[in-house]
Amino acid sequence: MKHRLNLSCQTSALSELRAFLQQALHKASLSEIEKHQVTLAVEEVCANLIIHSHGCNPQDLIHLEVKDSSEKLIFEISDHGEAFNILEYEVPDLKKVMVEKRKGGLGIILVKKIMDEIEFESKNGTNTCRLIKWFRS
Amino acid sequence: MLRLEKTKENNYDILSITGEVDASNSVILDEAIQELIAGGSKFILIDGKNLEYISSAGLGVFMSYLEDFQEQGINLKICELTPRVYEVFKILGLDQLIPIYQDKTMAFAG
Numbered sequence: 001m002k003h004r005l006n007l008s009c010q011t012s013a014l015s016e017l018r019a020f021l022q023q024a025l026h027k028a029s030l031s032e033i034e035k036h037q038v039t040l041a042v043e044e045v046c047a048n049l050i051i052h053s054h055g056c057n058p059q060d061l062i063h064l065e066v067k068d069s070s071e072k073l074i075f076e077i078s079d080h081g082e083a084f085n086i087l088e089y090e091v092p093d094l095k096k097v098m099v100e101k102r103k104g105g106l107g108i109i110l111v112k113k114i115m116d117e118i119e120f121e122s123k124n125g126t127n128t129c130r131l132i133k134w135f136r137s
Numbered sequence: 138m139l140r141l142e143k144t145k146e147n148n149y150d151i152l153s154i155t156g157e158v159d160a161s162n163s164v165i166l167d168e169a170i171q172e173l174i175a176g177g178s179k180f181i182l183i184d185g186k187n188l189e190y191i192s193s194a195g196l197g198v199f200m201s202y203l204e205d206f207q208e209q210g211i212n213l214k215i216c217e218l219t220p221r222v223y224e225v226f227k228i229l230g231l232d233q234l235i236p237i238y239q240d241k242t243m244a245f246a247g
Contacts, residue, residue: 040225050160
């Protein structure tokens with residue numbers, strides 16, 4: 001089963017993203033707490049792209065595709081903005097975030113802790129971030 | 138949707154959060170905390186009973202005050218988080234940095 005969404009690059013679109021994910025995850029074999037967490041992880045990646053790669057330009061779009069099989073969920077997030085390779089981003093220490101009063105960085109910690117696998121590729125101007133969550137039966 | 142309400146109880150300024158905090162509205166939470174500090178608040182309790190969702194933008198607001206609060210002797214506590222929101226605090230380890238209580242009474246006593 002596939003679900004697709006084109007998201008406008010503005011932070012006010014994040015609630016639309018959550019509503020879409022709630023529908024897309026309706027039948028997924030995850031607990032309510034896990035659904036909440038994967039929603040958060042996908043939102044964190046999209047919020048990063050909206051703010052940092054697209055400067056909140058509502059004309060730009062992010063494409064999200066959710067694919068589910070019997071064993072896993074794949075969230076494929078693609079855009080044409082400045083490439084941000086989440087795999088290369090060094091996760092900051094929480095104390096460092098606190099001392100430096102950085103408000104960023106926390107989202108990426110969440111994505112890396114919540115998702116089982118993360119893939120990133122940038123090809124012909126299209127960046128694709130794939131977040132994978134395995135079902136535990 | 139996000140709604141904030143300030144009340145006073147037992148010497149605490151209580152900030153009740155209703156709805157969802159994300160990158161579009163976390164500045165509202167930030168401003169509400171700044172107002173409490175400007176008003177001389179020394180005991181702040183965040184009531185999370187009706188907080189349905191919080192992303193890193195909102196969690197980052199709390200994080201950004203922790204060191205200042207330590208230096209200024211401002212006491213920040215959180216109570217009544219729903220299990221799914223509490224799990225997010227735990228994933229980040231924020232439950233180790235901010236005292237989180239089951240309910241208001243326990244927060245006042247803690």
